[in-house]
Amino acid sequence: MAKRIDVSGLSAYYGSAKAIEDISMTVEPRSVTAFIGPSGCGKSTFLRTLNRMHEVIPNAHVEGKVMLDDENLYASGVDPVAVRRTVGMVFQRPNPFPTMSIYDNVAAGLKLNGMRRKGDLDTLVEKSLKGANLWNEVKDRLNKPGAGLSGGQQQRLCIARAIAVEPQVLLMDEPCSALDPISTLAIEDLIGELKERFTIVIVTHNMQQAARVSDRTAFFNLAAVGQPGRLIEIDETERIFSNPSVQATEDYISGRFG
Amino acid sequence: MSAVTDKTPQGGIHPSAPSLKHARLPKWAPAATAVGAIAVAVGIGMGAELSSKIQWGLIAVLLFVGTLHVLSSKVEGTRQAKDRLATSLLWVCFILAVIPLFSLIEYTIAKGLKVLDAAFLSHSMNGVITTETGGGIYHSLIGTLEQVGIATAMAAPIGLLTAIYLVEYGRGKLAKTVTFFVDVMTGVPSIVAGLFILSFWIIYLDFNFSGFAGAMALAILMMPVVVRSTEEMLKLVPNELREASLALGVPKWLTILRVVLPTAIGGIVTGVMLAIARITGETAPVLLLVYGSTAINNNPFDGPQDSLPLYVFQQWKNGNEPSYDRAWAAALVLIALVMAFNLLARGIARWKAPSGGRG
Numbered sequence: 001m002a003k004r005i006d007v008s009g010l011s012a013y014y015g016s017a018k019a020i021e022d023i024s025m026t027v028e029p030r031s032v033t034a035f036i037g038p039s040g041c042g043k044s045t046f047l048r049t050l051n052r053m054h055e056v057i058p059n060a061h062v063e064g065k066v067m068l069d070d071e072n073l074y075a076s077g078v079d080p081v082a083v084r085r086t087v088g089m090v091f092q093r094p095n096p097f098p099t100m101s102i103y104d105n106v107a108a109g110l111k112l113n114g115m116r117r118k119g120d121l122d123t124l125v126e127k128s129l130k131g132a133n134l135w136n137e138v139k140d141r142l143n144k145p146g147a148g149l150s151g152g153q154q155q156r157l158c159i160a161r162a163i164a165v166e167p168q169v170l171l172m173d174e175p176c177s178a179l180d181p182i183s184t185l186a187i188e189d190l191i192g193e194l195k196e197r198f199t200i201v202i203v204t205h206n207m208q209q210a211a212r213v214s215d216r217t218a219f220f221n222l223a224a225v226g227q228p229g230r231l232i233e234i235d236e237t238e239r240i241f242s243n244p245s246v247q248a249t250e251d252y253i254s255g256r257f258g
Numbered sequence: 259m260s261a262v263t264d265k266t267p268q269g270g271i272h273p274s275a276p277s278l279k280h281a282r283l284p285k286w287a288p289a290a291t292a293v294g295a296i297a298v299a300v301g302i303g304m305g306a307e308l309s310s311k312i313q314w315g316l317i318a319v320l321l322f323v324g325t326l327h328v329l330s331s332k333v334e335g336t337r338q339a340k341d342r343l344a345t346s347l348l349w350v351c352f353i354l355a356v357i358p359l360f361s362l363i364e365y366t367i368a369k370g371l372k373v374l375d376a377a378f379l380s381h382s383m384n385g386v387i388t389t390e391t392g393g394g395i396y397h398s399l400i401g402t403l404e405q406v407g408i409a410t411a412m413a414a415p416i417g418l419l420t421a422i423y424l425v426e427y428g429r430g431k432l433a434k435t436v437t438f439f440v441d442v443m444t445g446v447p448s449i450v451a452g453l454f455i456l457s458f459w460i461i462y463l464d465f466n467f468s469g470f471a472g473a474m475a476l477a478i479l480m481m482p483v484v485v486r487s488t489e490e491m492l493k494l495v496p497n498e499l500r501e502a503s504l505a506l507g508v509p510k511w512l513t514i515l516r517v518v519l520p521t522a523i524g525g526i527v528t529g530v531m532l533a534i535a536r537i538t539g540e541t542a543p544v545l546l547l548v549y550g551s552t553a554i555n556n557n558p559f560d561g562p563q564d565s566l567p568l569y570v571f572q573q574w575k576n577g578n579e580p581s582y583d584r585a586w587a588a589a590l591v592l593i594a595l596v597m598a599f600n601l602l603a604r605g606i607a608r609w610k611a612p613s614g615g616r617g
Contacts, residue, residue: 053505058429085507095498099520109506112516158502165506 002029002199003069003086003168005050010064011228012045012054019045021228023064025218027169032191032200034210034237037220038252042229043203044092046220047171050201051087052080068169085113088167092174094154096146096161103142105157109165124164132160133190152183159190163198170194172202176209188213207253211241219249281333288326288346295321319350363593370590373583379591383552388573391580395588397554401563402595405469405548406538408558409476414530417484424485425492426514443482451478452543460547467549469558472565475543480533487529491522524610531603535596541567566592 005027012020020042027033035043048054049062052073066073073083096105104111106125115121125142129135134156138149146157155175162170172191176184191213194200204210210217218234233246244250299318308314323346331339378394386393420440424433455475459465495518503513519526544550549562550572566588573585 051505053501056501056504081507081509083507084505088507089501089505091498091502091505093498095496095502097499097502097517097521099517108503108516109508112503112506112508112512161502161506 002197004029005169005199005201006065006067007050008065008067010046010049010062010066012042012049012062013060014057015059018228020049020220021230023231025231025234027199027201028216029199030195030197031215032195032202032213033234034214034217035201035203035220036205036207036210036217036252037229037232038222039205040229041220041222043220044173045229046231047173047201047203048089050169050171051089052083053089055080085165086167087169087171088162088165089171090155090159090162090173090175093178094151094158096149096154096157098145098147100146101143102138102146102149102157105146106160106164108161113165128160128164131163131194132156133186133193134160150183152179152186155179155183155187156190159187159194163194167198169199169201172200174203174205177205184209207241211237217241219244219246219252221248221252280335282338283330283333283342287329288342291326291329292322295319295325322346323350366586366590366593369583369586370588372587373580374587374590378584378587382554383569384554386552388576388581389578391583393584395566395569395584395591397551398564398566398569398588399591400554400556401469401548401551401558402538402565402567402592404556404558405473405476405544405563405565406534408470408473409480409537410530410534412473413477413480413533414484417481417530417533418488418526420481420485421488421492422514422519424489426510426518440482440485443478444486446478447542448475448479448540449542449546451475452546454478455543456546466560467547467562468560469548469555469563469565472544472548472563473558475547476537476540479540479543480537483533483536484530487532488522488526491525491529492518494525495521524607527610528603528607531599531606535599535603538596538599539567539592541571544568545571566595 007026008024010020010023011018023046035047037043045054050066050073052062054060054062062074064074068083068086072078073087097108100108103125106128107115107121110121110124115124126135126139129138134153137153138144138157146154149157155178159170159175176187179187188209191200191202195215202210202213214237216234217237217240219232219240220229221232222229232248233240233244235245239245240249241253244253250256296318298321299314302308302317303311303314323343326346327339327343330342334342373391379399380396381392381394382397383393384397420436424436427433428436452472452475455471455478459471459474460467465471499517499521500513503517504510508516544565545568548565548568550568551562551564555561555563569588570585570592573581573588
């Protein structure tokens with residue numbers, strides 16, 4: 001199921017502006033990798049290059065290689081739609097489809113990709129909602145609109161929607177930044193469970209969160225305002241938070257800047 | 259706060275009044291002032307024997323605005339008085355804007371109900387002598403519905419697809435060109451659209467006058483309106499929804515079809531309905547292309563038809579009392595039809611609006 005991601009020499013551009021420069025790293029399967037760093041350093045941009053969502057933005061393009069096991073996502077002939085089915089994504093703000101019920105939201109990816117059999121759908125919807133720890137809260141109102149849930153529930157609904165299509169990798173772009181501590185805890189617990197099945201990459205501004213949920217942590221920074229963001233270092237989370245090898249990382253973590 | 263203000267020396271913003279309360283005019287004051295102003299204005303008007311009712315109205319307005327302002331500045335202070343002044347001026351403007359609308363509707367209803375009955379709706383003008391009573395608008399109603407229906411069937415899909423192209427796919431020169439021509443088309447006078455179809459379809463290609471020819475001109479008028487309104491509605495759909503769908507591995511065309519369009523459908527339908535309402539009242543292209551007829555012609559593709567605006571125009575041109583009555587009744591039906599479209603649009607918009615919010 002879960003796959004390893006190998007990035008080498010990756011740069012991403014918005015028009016002619018370079019947002020991130022020459023990033024190389026390895027993301028281990030069945031683990032949680034956290035991206036930390038100050039705002040605007042390209043964490044989210046880099047995350048979006050991992051499932052080719054970056055190029056959805058007009059004039060954006062990418063240079064370099066992203067290997068998913070032994071397939072380059074940016075090789076010619078690779079279908080971005082197929083990439084996104086393999087590498088799912090959860091966004092910063094919960095974004096359930098407002099016209100759809102809870103059930104249809106979870107089933108959206110399956111239905112829109114051609115799965116029609118009611119029985120199979122029912123099974124997968126239940127499995128995904130259970131996987132996102134939401135089943136008990138919504139099982140009696142599956143036909144109510146998804147937008148009627150609370151923020152934390154909406155975000156778990158979005159996670160259920162993302163895992164329903166059975167991706168190999170799950171990218172999370174600050175999934176808890178719009179949530180209260182209790183919902184955050186629910187999602188962090190969920191991340192712990194999901195890493196048994198998926199490769200998880202999470203962007204977060206909350207360093208305690210990175211320390212709590214991740215196995216490895218990558219620190220991003222930019223040399224100066226207007227410069228592209230770079231990967232400063234990536235290591236075991238424990239090492240990053242106790243004994244980082246770069247001074248800038250220690251400064252950032254201990255709150256001396258950023 | 260109060261303990262501190264007690265010791266504050268004179269010269270602050272509120273040197274003498276530290277309280278947050280102050281005197282207010284009672285809630286009924288504006289209404290009472292308005293009634294009083296109207297009564298006084300009527301008195302002055304009758305006393306001075308002013309013949310024009312517009313003068314009466316102006317006096318009432320000035321009295322109302324002035325009195326309320328003076329009262330308010332005496333009782334409530336200058337800031338409240340300014341607020342009262344602005345509010346009362348807004349009310350006056352609102353009433354000024356509404357007067358023409360209401361008097362138009364009232365006048366049309368009063369005049370139109372005279373001959374409006376089931377027979378009027380179900381009979382044509384075939385064989386009716388125009389100087390006598392009788393006859394009806396059935397042939398015009400059929401014509402209007404068919405022409406508007408055909409125009410919508412042509413303009414709505416093209417307009418919708420153009421808007422989808424512009425919002426979801428359009429980049430660079432082609433999109434800019436399309437936007438430019440849509441803007442130009444918005445400004446095309448209806449008579450020009452009619453002349454274009456006349457010279458191309460009827461004179462050059464040598465087709466007969468028909469409801470279809472009129473519908474083509476109406477479609478030209480309708481298309482840019484549909485494009486514009488649909489474009490605005492599609493732009494309102496949050497990008498996050500598109501990204502959420504794309505991130506599930508859903509192809510772009512399916513994302514547009516199953517996520518973007520359903521989210522915006524209420525607004526899109528409203529836009530199309532308003533465009534329909536707009537072309538229903540068009541007279542010029544119909545006059546040029548549909549030609550007008552007194553008999554029922556159910557076939558929009560062959561031979562002259564009639565339509566409601568054209569009917570009103572022709573009856574008025576007849577220049578006699580029974581024809582005037584028929585014209586008013588047809589105008590009333592036309593207004594009712596357009597209003598029904600608008601209400602339908604609102605109903606659909608409310609019904610289809612994404613049911614969001616926490617319950």
